[in-house]
Amino acid sequence: MRLLLLAILLGFPLLELVLLARLAESHGWWVLAWVVLAAMAGFALLKEARFALVARLGAELAAGQFSIAAVIDSARTVLAGLLLIFPGVISDFIALTLLLLPRRVPEPVHAHARAHGHVIDGQFRRER
Numbered sequence: 001m002r003l004l005l006l007a008i009l010l011g012f013p014l015l016e017l018v019l020l021a022r023l024a025e026s027h028g029w030w031v032l033a034w035v036v037l038a039a040m041a042g043f044a045l046l047k048e049a050r051f052a053l054v055a056r057l058g059a060e061l062a063a064g065q066f067s068i069a070a071v072i073d074s075a076r077t078v079l080a081g082l083l084l085i086f087p088g089v090i091s092d093f094i095a096l097t098l099l100l101l102p103r104r105v106p107e108p109v110h111a112h113a114r115a116h117g118h119v120i121d122g123q124f125r126r127e128r
Helices: 002-027 030-062 068-085 089-100 109-115
Strands: none
Touching (some): 002 030, 030 068
């Protein structure tokens, strides 16, 4: 199993290198432009994912909720950004596929709880 993992980890960059060399032979400098633009997009995605995660978690925690969906969406964006930074066409295709996958819109907790009868209505007043 470890040998298979090692073969995949070493084979993927080699495959990317061979494919980039073949594309550079046929398309010239456009491949270099693609790699540079993809890396710039990857860095921008990483920067955006960091700020988006902090904002979404802050808003959810202020509302008294915590959704793992925010963390998963940010992890997908970070992985796509890292794959875009890695030079190669296959990794860019995988990154674009990750970015284009539909995101799950979480149902609000209050609506779900009310539908199943798990909400206790009442009033609260703190006395000192």
